[in-house]
Amino acid sequence: MGIFEDARDGNLDQYKLDQYKTSSFDINSIDPETGLTLLATASLKGRTDVVKLLLQNNASATKLSQGDRTPVWFAAMGSMKKRDRAEIIRLLHAHGADINKPSSGDANYTPLMKVVAEWKDVNTVRQLINLGADKTLKNSNRETAARIAFEKKKDAMIDALNSSSQGRLTLMDIIWKILAFVLHLIIWVYIVISSVLKGIIESSHEPSEIKILSHSNVSNTTLDITTPRLLANTHLQEVQESKMAEEYKSDIIRFISKNHMDSFFKNDDPFLNTLVEKAAKMKANPPESTLKSDKDIRDLIKVSLYQQVILCDDSTSMSVGNRIKAQQHLAKRVTKFATYIIPDEDGVELRFINSSVSGSRLREAEVETIMTNMQPTGDADIGSNLIAKILKPLVYDKLENKELVRPLLVSMITDGFPEPESSNTLRNAIIECGRKLIKAGYEPEAVLFQVSQIGNSKASKKFFDSLRNDKQLKRVLYCSSGNAQPACTHHP
Numbered sequence: 001m002g003i004f005e006d007a008r009d010g011n012l013d014q015y016k017l018d019q020y021k022t023s024s025f026d027i028n029s030i031d032p033e034t035g036l037t038l039l040a041t042a043s044l045k046g047r048t049d050v051v052k053l054l055l056q057n058n059a060s061a062t063k064l065s066q067g068d069r070t071p072v073w074f075a076a077m078g079s080m081k082k083r084d085r086a087e088i089i090r091l092l093h094a095h096g097a098d099i100n101k102p103s104s105g106d107a108n109y110t111p112l113m114k115v116v117a118e119w120k121d122v123n124t125v126r127q128l129i130n131l132g133a134d135k136t137l138k139n140s141n142r143e144t145a146a147r148i149a150f151e152k153k154k155d156a157m158i159d160a161l162n163s164s165s166q167g168r169l170t171l172m173d174i175i176w177k178i179l180a181f182v183l184h185l186i187i188w189v190y191i192v193i194s195s196v197l198k199g200i201i202e203s204s205h206e207p208s209e210i211k212i213l214s215h216s217n218v219s220n221t222t223l224d225i226t227t228p229r230l231l232a233n234t235h236l237q238e239v240q241e242s243k244m245a246e247e248y249k250s251d252i253i254r255f256i257s258k259n260h261m262d263s264f265f266k267n268d269d270p271f272l273n274t275l276v277e278k279a280a281k282m283k284a285n286p287p288e289s290t291l292k293s294d295k296d297i298r299d300l301i302k303v304s305l306y307q308q309v310i311l312c313d314d315s316t317s318m319s320v321g322n323r324i325k326a327q328q329h330l331a332k333r334v335t336k337f338a339t340y341i342i343p344d345e346d347g348v349e350l351r352f353i354n355s356s357v358s359g360s361r362l363r364e365a366e367v368e369t370i371m372t373n374m375q376p377t378g379d380a381d382i383g384s385n386l387i388a389k390i391l392k393p394l395v396y397d398k399l400e401n402k403e404l405v406r407p408l409l410v411s412m413i414t415d416g417f418p419e420p421e422s423s424n425t426l427r428n429a430i431i432e433c434g435r436k437l438i439k440a441g442y443e444p445e446a447v448l449f450q451v452s453q454i455g456n457s458k459a460s461k462k463f464f465d466s467l468r469n470d471k472q473l474k475r476v477l478y479c480s481s482g483n484a485q486p487a488c489t490h491h492p
Contacts, residue, residue, distance in 0.1 A: 004031040007038050007054070010047040017057060027054065028063045035066030036074070043071040043088050046080025051088050056439050061095035067105020072097045076111035076128075077118065085115075086124050093131050094434075094444050096472065100134050107140040116145045116157050125160045135161055241280040248276035252301050260443050264406055265305070271343065271406075275301050278341035287340065300341065306409035306448065308338035309349040309390055312371070313414035315380035320415070326454045327413050328371040334411055335367045351389045353414075354378035358389070382418045383425030386410070391433055395447055399440040412451040416460020423463055426451075431472055450478040 003020045006012040030037055039059045042050035051071075055061065061071055075088040089111070093099055102108040109117070112133040115124050125145075129135065138144055149157035252272060256265050265272055279301050283294065310331050318324055335348050347361035350370060354377060359370055390410060398404040418426060434444035453464055468479045 004034070004036075004038065004041055007042045007047065007050050008045050010042075010045070010050055012042075012047075012050045012053065014053060014057075017053065027057055027059045030065060037063050037065050037071070039063065039071045039092075040065040040069065040074045043092070044074040044078040046075075046078055046084040046088065048084050048087050048091075051091055055091060055095050056441060058439070061092045061097040067103050068101075069103045069105060070097060070101045070111075072099060072111045073101065073103050073106075073109075073114065076114040076124075082119075082121050082123060085119075085121060086127050089124065089127065089131070094475070095438060099128060099131050100137060102137070102139065109139050110134075110137055110145070112145045113137075113139060113143070113148055116149050116154065116161070117152065120154070120156070122156050122160045125157060129161070241277075241284060244283055245276045245280040248279050248298065248301060249273070251298055252276065252305075255302055256305075259445075261305070261407065263442065264404075264446075274343045275304055275341050282341060300337070303409070304338070304341050305407060307349070307394075307406040308334065309351070309394065309408055309410045310334055310367075311351050311353065311382070311386060311390060311410060311412045312374070313380060313382065313412075314352045314354050314374050314376050315378055315415075316376055317380060317415050318376040323415055323454050324374070324376060328368070328374075330413055330452065330454070331371055332364055332368050335362065335364045339363055349390075349394065351385075353380060353382055353385045379420055380414065380418050381421040381425070382412060382414055383427075383429045384421055386412065386426065387429050391429065391447075395433065396436060399436065399442075404440075404442070404446070407445070408447045410447065410449045412449065414451065414453065416453050416457055417463045423466065427467065427470060427473065430477060434476060444476055448476050448478070450480065452480045 003012065003016075006016060028037055028039075031041065034041065036044065037059070039051065039054050039061065040063075042054060064070060065074070070092075072089055072092045075085055075092065078085070089099075100110055100112075102110045102113075106114075110133070112125065112128045112135070115121055115128065135145055143151075146158060146161045149161060249272065252275070253267055256262060279297050282300075283297055312327055312331060318327065331350070338348050339346070345361065347363050348367065350359040350362055350367055352358070352374065355374065357370060357374075359366060362370075394408060395404065417423070430449055433447050437444050437446050451464075451467065453460055464479055467473060467477060470477075
């Protein structure tokens with residue numbers, strides 16, 4: 001039995017794969033009997049574990065088999081359990097597969113058309129649409145997916161194709177929507193050439209901090225313990241907070257499970273317990289006027305799952321106008337929201353492009369102190385320093401030692417154009433991070449990136465536009481620039 005038979009039967013594991021590698025071996029080779037790649041073979045048969053194994057060992061998700069068919073196309077074609085089809089398509093898409101690539105050997109049917117034509121799998125149709133499948137494409141017979149569904153009298157398929165809002169949102173949809181909420185609270189700012197600070201529309205008064213009831217609070221508060229009503233109200237609040245914490249816990253556990261974050265968080269994780277308990281207290285005593293709604297607090301819990309890392313631009317160009325002041329304000333506000341409900345001993349990571357100064361587990365006051373003493377100097381090599389100061393120590397080294405315990409959200413603040421390094425360095429660093437995560441068995445969304453522009457030079461705009469429009473980055477990069485509105489229009 002050869003490697004293609006093992007892949008087809010689901011018997012291929014890392015031990016066997018390593019044995020095959022000892023001889024002349026190409027993981028992207030094509031079976032002379034079937035014309036299929038290894039990945040296409042496993043995808044056709046619904047072998048989810050084999051697909052994951054091959055991808056972790058650098059099998060190409062874009063390598064074509066006979067008939068110009070992609071592994072995604074074979075996953076759409078193959079007879080298997082619905083959950084396996086959905087999972088295989090998700091894995092392939094995460095590794096750069098073209099979700100819309102048609103097969104010239106099958107009347108230019110796309111994967112979406114194939115699922116519609118062959119199966120009663122509405123959830124996979126919705127998943128494909130959420131991943132970017134184009135419903136308007138036509139095959140060689142000038143049929144769209146909807147037309148195929150109509151001719152085959154598949155009403156449920158027609159409904160799924162006609163409603164872009166149906167189906168479970170992908171993790172990226174959810175995270176970007178939450179980020180938009182958080183960015184709105186933080187209030188992203190930019191600096192015009194005239195050095196006038198614009199976009200800061202918050203009150204000049206800082207919002208009050210969270211008021212958390214503790215034993216020390218109670219002992220230092222004048223209470224008439226002979227008044228039963230006060231004691232009853234205190235007890236009632238504690239009961240309500242406990243109930244709310246239970247609801248938040250159930251909600252976040254569902255979120256973690258649905259979005260494949262189980263490798264980071266278990267149900268009894270003390271970190272999760274702290275998040276939901278603090279969130280419940282926040283619900284009773286909101287620290288911000290915009291954090292009163294239950295939905296906002298639930299969103300904040302989800303964002304707080306991520307370790308917040310801030311990379312600041314301290315290059316010479318940042319001395320123009322009020323850019324430094326804007327960056328200080330932004331870093332301070334990011335820290336405020338990032339640390340509301342995480343454990344007291346945790347905080348944000350702070351790094352600079354040029355300065356060797358850094359900080360770990362920082363709170364707002366500590367970030368403010370460091371930022372105030374920052375002096376701009378040097379170049380703007382943001383990509384290479386992202387690798388050296390954040391990705392290597394906080395991601396790659398931890399992957400190697402199996403110590404990555406939380407997903408990361410890396411916030412980069414810059415006045416725009418990197419120099420003298422290549423403008424592709426940042427892009428390639430983000431893509432390579434995803435590849436390393438996948439190879440280590442994680443989802444590429446285990447490290448998310450957001451980049452905020454302050455300044456409005458033409459070179460900066462061109463650079464940000466290139467990031468914003470890059471299809472390979474859209475799963476893990478959120479851009480904010482210009483006017484405090486989310487700038488990545490490919491995210492809802």
